[in-house]
Amino acid sequence: MDIDNIDGTEQGLTRADGLWFDDCSLIIQAETTIFRISREFLAIHSPIFRDMLSLPTPRDAERMDGCPLVCLPDSAEDVTVFLKALLYYDFFEPYPAATTYPILSGVLRMSHKYEVDALRNRALTQLSQFHPTTLVGWEEFAGKRGSCTWLTHPPSVLIAIVALARQLSIDWILPSAFYLVCEFTPERLILLESDDVELSSDDKVWCVTACRLLETTSVTRILDFLWSPTHINGCEARRACADARVYARRAAEAWRDRAADEAAIMPLDLWTDATGWNGLKVCDVCLSAMKIAHQEAKQAIWDRLPEMFGLPEWPELEKMKAQAFK
Known part of the structure; x- marks a missing residue:
């Protein structure tokens, strides 16, 4: 199927701002947003896309404006921040440059899924800086917490960070991430259903139990x-x-x-x-x-914090962290 001379508004689609290049040969669709970028550029940075784009294109494959059309199951927001992080250096700069949680989480999810290691490590570094694995690191973090814009909107972002860490097995940030949920989130909000993101049933139990132990x-x-x-x-x-x-x-x-x-x-x-x-x-x-x-x-x-949330001890979490950055 070939959709020629597409008009985003007529087809119910929207061209992504800053991510539509007329001289490029690949069109990506995520939800109702479309992106036109260089397939070679994408293949260089992601082995998953490289393998995907190296496959022969079937004759009956859907095309748009004469270009192959790749539909991704990811959210348009995640694809947008991921591609901008790849194409525009100052969009997602290395720590200590500030960022927002939607950018950080989107880049991390996509770079993890599509194996873009440089971006993944950059996102993990940003996340790890504000979720230390030592008491010294925690005390340093306490003095600069206000500089972290994506930790100034509890409780939803704090809960989302725990859910993201669970999804991507970033276990070494979980003790301090759970602690921040306990510190800034009333128990009823931990337990209530959420339209956005919520903790698993087990994590809700860990949080409420730990809250009571920490408070008493x-x-x-x-x-x-x-x-x-x-x-x-x-x-x-x-x-x-x-x-x-x-x-x-x-x-x-x-x-x-x-x-x-x-x-x-x-x-x-x-x-x-x-x-x-x-x-x-x-x-x-x-x-x-x-x-x-x-x-x-x-x-x-601090030494008991991982145990309170059913996690391995700090030395094991440190090993996981070191392995993730290799």
Whole structure:
């Protein structure tokens, strides 16, 4: 079938802006969007397309404007961002250049499916930077979270990231991705059906169970340094320091209060310079000891994070990450 002199509006199709080149010999259709690009360029970058386009074209194959027509099952949005990332260097630049989640996820899905390794690694790097596998990385991420535009729209994007990681086996980002869902998403929104993307039934259970554990036991352990031990060896002002620590603990306990439709309070970002240390009036000896105890408690929680979500331990996740980037 040959569709000559096609007019996108007459045929119910739309030519993709910036992705229709009259001198190219391949037309791709995704949903109701059509793209005209170089088949040679596509074959160079993707072994899947290279194999697909190397097959002889049947005589009765559908054509458009005299060009072979390839219909893809992918969304028009994903194909658009994928082709633009291939053709326009500044459309999806390497980290630390900013991007959006629709661009990142579309490029990652398509580059994974069609084996465009350079783009896939670029997308994985962007995603991994904001989902670290170490506590040090998490603490660095906390300071630059606001610079990540695609993490400023919870909870839908946060849930979508978990679903994407499950779909593409990007397991090493899942502990921190799950943690962010717990931190910013009320339980009822985790459990409710969604018109866009939702977690699997198992992942919903993991999230809700972990939320309760993080909000209760883990928060208690994070705050334990405020009154355990009762006295710190070498304290320079025992009575004043003890009173200050008890007062701080009582104040911190008040942070647990929240409305039923609010997200749970999470332990890893609970006690920071702004919310805790700057207002704690204790001697230098006590302050130093308490900071060590607090960091050890954070590390213990971080070490248990994969287990809370039914995932392999961090060393195994690190191996998966290293293998993915080979």
